[in-house]
Amino acid sequence: MATEPSTGEHSGSPLARLRRRLEGPNTVGNSRRYWVGFAVAVLALVALPIATGGTGAQFSLFLVLALLGLSLSLVWGYAGVLSFGQVVFFGIGAYTFGVVSINFPTPGGITGAVIAGTVAGAVVAGLLGYFMFYGGVRNVYVTIITLVSTLVMLTFMSQTAGSEWTIGEAALGGFNGMPAIPLLTLGVEGVFTFQFVFNDYEVFVPLLGTRTFDPFYYLSLVVLLLAYLGLRVLVNTDFGRVLVAIREDEDRTMMFGYNVERAKLVAFTIGGGLAGLAGVLYAARNVYIDPSVFQLYFATLPVVWVSVGGRKSLLGAVVATIGVEYVRLALGGELALVAVGALLLLSILFLPGGIVPWIDERLSGSQVPVADVDGPDARAEVSDS
Amino acid sequence: MSDAESKRLDPNVRQTAAEKATGDRTDTLLRTDGLVKTFGGFTATDEIDFGVDEGELRCLIGPNGAGKSTLLKLITGTLTPTDGRIYYDGHDITGLAPNERVGRGISMKFQVPSVYGDLTVRENARLPVQQFADGEERRRLVAESIEAAGLAGCEEVPASSLSHGQQQQLEISMVASLEPDLLLLDEPVAGLSVEERSEIADRVTRLNDEEGIAFVVIEHDTDFVAEIADKVTVLHEGDIFREGSTEEIESDPAIQRIYLGTDGDSGGDRR
Numbered sequence: 001m002a003t004e005p006s007t008g009e010h011s012g013s014p015l016a017r018l019r020r021r022l023e024g025p026n027t028v029g030n031s032r033r034y035w036v037g038f039a040v041a042v043l044a045l046v047a048l049p050i051a052t053g054g055t056g057a058q059f060s061l062f063l064v065l066a067l068l069g070l071s072l073s074l075v076w077g078y079a080g081v082l083s084f085g086q087v088v089f090f091g092i093g094a095y096t097f098g099v100v101s102i103n104f105p106t107p108g109g110i111t112g113a114v115i116a117g118t119v120a121g122a123v124v125a126g127l128l129g130y131f132m133f134y135g136g137v138r139n140v141y142v143t144i145i146t147l148v149s150t151l152v153m154l155t156f157m158s159q160t161a162g163s164e165w166t167i168g169e170a171a172l173g174g175f176n177g178m179p180a181i182p183l184l185t186l187g188v189e190g191v192f193t194f195q196f197v198f199n200d201y202e203v204f205v206p207l208l209g210t211r212t213f214d215p216f217y218y219l220s221l222v223v224l225l226l227a228y229l230g231l232r233v234l235v236n237t238d239f240g241r242v243l244v245a246i247r248e249d250e251d252r253t254m255m256f257g258y259n260v261e262r263a264k265l266v267a268f269t270i271g272g273g274l275a276g277l278a279g280v281l282y283a284a285r286n287v288y289i290d291p292s293v294f295q296l297y298f299a300t301l302p303v304v305w306v307s308v309g310g311r312k313s314l315l316g317a318v319v320a321t322i323g324v325e326y327v328r329l330a331l332g333g334e335l336a337l338v339a340v341g342a343l344l345l346l347s348i349l350f351l352p353g354g355i356v357p358w359i360d361e362r363l364s365g366s367q368v369p370v371a372d373v374d375g376p377d378a379r380a381e382v383s384d385s
Numbered sequence: 386m387s388d389a390e391s392k393r394l395d396p397n398v399r400q401t402a403a404e405k406a407t408g409d410r411t412d413t414l415l416r417t418d419g420l421v422k423t424f425g426g427f428t429a430t431d432e433i434d435f436g437v438d439e440g441e442l443r444c445l446i447g448p449n450g451a452g453k454s455t456l457l458k459l460i461t462g463t464l465t466p467t468d469g470r471i472y473y474d475g476h477d478i479t480g481l482a483p484n485e486r487v488g489r490g491i492s493m494k495f496q497v498p499s500v501y502g503d504l505t506v507r508e509n510a511r512l513p514v515q516q517f518a519d520g521e522e523r524r525r526l527v528a529e530s531i532e533a534a535g536l537a538g539c540e541e542v543p544a545s546s547l548s549h550g551q552q553q554q555l556e557i558s559m560v561a562s563l564e565p566d567l568l569l570l571d572e573p574v575a576g577l578s579v580e581e582r583s584e585i586a587d588r589v590t591r592l593n594d595e596e597g598i599a600f601v602v603i604e605h606d607t608d609f610v611a612e613i614a615d616k617v618t619v620l621h622e623g624d625i626f627r628e629g630s631t632e633e634i635e636s637d638p639a640i641q642r643i644y645l646g647t648d649g650d651s652g653g654d655r656r
Contacts (some may be wrong), residue, residue, distance in 0.1 A: 248501040251495070253512075254484050255487060257513070260484070
């Protein structure tokens with residue numbers, strides 16, 4: 001499982017080098033078999049809109065939310081910081097994107113708005129994280145502060161209906177939200193631009209005939225893939241191992257000479273940036289944003305996704321987000337609420353480590369030669385606190 | 386051991402308090418100066434002037450509540466003193482964060498074996514090493530660290546499945562792999578068998594002899610203390626009560642009264 005490469009870090013083909021960076025003890029799926037399955041899954045997602053006859057416009061919501069799930073997986077699953085505030089950075093990213101793009105509705109301006117929204121998520125997370133971590137706030141108090149932050153944002157954004165809450169051309173709109181966000185068009189005028197939403201593309205597929213698809217679906221798929229692979233590399237670096245060590249035992253890690261406040265702040269800021277980017281894509285997809293993203297129900301969803309999928313697994317966050325959101329949308333209304341609650345309870349009771357790590361364990365079998373250590377019954381229970 | 390900056394060797398340069406206490410021209414590695422820590426109305430340490438020489442193996446004993454753990458936490462920086470200074474290797478480290486003190490060469494093994502249970506032995510051993518070694522050197526140091534803990538062949542085993550004694554050994558390996566100048570051990574043999582206890586004693590004296598690491602060891606087990614200590618410090622009610630060789634301390638009737646009990650003949654483990 002966690003073997004150090006026996007050859008130097010810089011030997012082998014570029015593909016082998018890339019694979020070595022993507023693999024490590026902090027992620028499931030460190031085998032050729034995994035990557036084959038991964039490629040098949042990606043191809044299936046690429047083919048999904050065509051195969052189902054839809055455009056993929058609906059499914060793209062799940063991909064955007066999976067990005068939000070990934071941000072919590074990094075912050076909670078790896079750095080051990082249970083944050084209910086990912087939706088704060090999500091919402092701030094979305095609102096920033098809205099404000100900037102409404103004021104600069106050109107392709108260049110909208111591209112800048114995407115960057116601004118992502119950066120805004122990261123900056124707000126960085127500020128909040130700075131005061132929390134360097135202020136000595138730990139454990140459950142971080143959870144409470146982040147939870148309160150979402151409620152503060154909900155209250156604040158809901159009262160921005162007045163005309164005094166207008167930034168340039170963009171009215172924040174209070175509880176009614178901010179409509180008329182420009183269509184997501186990326187690029188630079190005069191060089192290359194492309195409109196990603198409400199721009200159904202017609203493509204001729206052999207055997208199936210002409211099909212239309214939604215470019216935004218593929219944009220969100222690419223962003224999600226890059227985020228997943230990027231985070232895989234990150235959590236398997238030395239820094240990622242420090243994050244895991246902080247999650248497991250913060251004081252011990254500090255007494256190995258690590259600056260745990262800084263490490264948590266970096267992880268929290270990256271998580272904020274990812275959540276901000278997810279918010280940007282969410283607002284761009286809906287061409288609309290309102291304060292409901294700061295509601296308690298929405299704030300708990302990332303925690304549900306990541307718990308169900310397995311918080312110590314990036315793949316778990318993606319799979320569970322798509323799965324839970326699919327079920328939630330299919331059921332709708334009150335029934336969805338009950339189903340999500342039941343799912344959370346069941347996973348905590350029966351699969352506290354989450355679904356994906358459980359499947360990974362079943363597939364790979366126990367590779368631990370426990371008998372070599374202390375007899376067959378020496379293995380202590382691994383509880384997921 | 387200490388970085389010989391020419392500035393500090395120049396006799397014309399006025400010395401700071403820290404340099405006078407623990408600088409290059411003294412043998413003292415660590416010195417606390419009037420260290421006070423109060424919790425509300427309770428005084429845990431009361432103007433402690435405690436010193437450790439370079440390469441010394443010091444044991445810290447005293448009844449429960451004497452301030453041993455508080456003193457250790459003040460030295461590591463996990464507690465901030467109410468008053469007083471801490472000097473280390475020519476520097477005033479009173480205001481430094483714990484991780485910065487680790488960078489200066491102060492390392493600590495916690496009382497409860499604090500290995501990362503969910504991580505493998507290899508991942509555990511790698512963590513302290515990865516911050517200063519890379520590539521081939523890193524692999525070598527990690528392998529040596531595991532070997533020194535007697536865990537060669539168990540690299541891929543999760544640390545939680547190791548026995549209590551093996552976890553203690555692994556943690557000592559991990560803190561020793563930082564190549565500290567001062568290593569603080571909080572009750573390293575509590576709850577261990579006689580055999581495991583003597584393994585830890587061997588390990589500590591070897592690290593002290595061969596690598597010149599100075600130790601401060603809190604321990605209730607008087608046999609263990611007698612086996613390893615160069616010098617023993619007795620804390621009582623937040624201050625240093627006596628300091629001396631094991632024989633002096635063992636034969637002092639006042640210490641037997643406060644620590645070993647008034648009957649004076651129960652020299653065994655008081656835990």
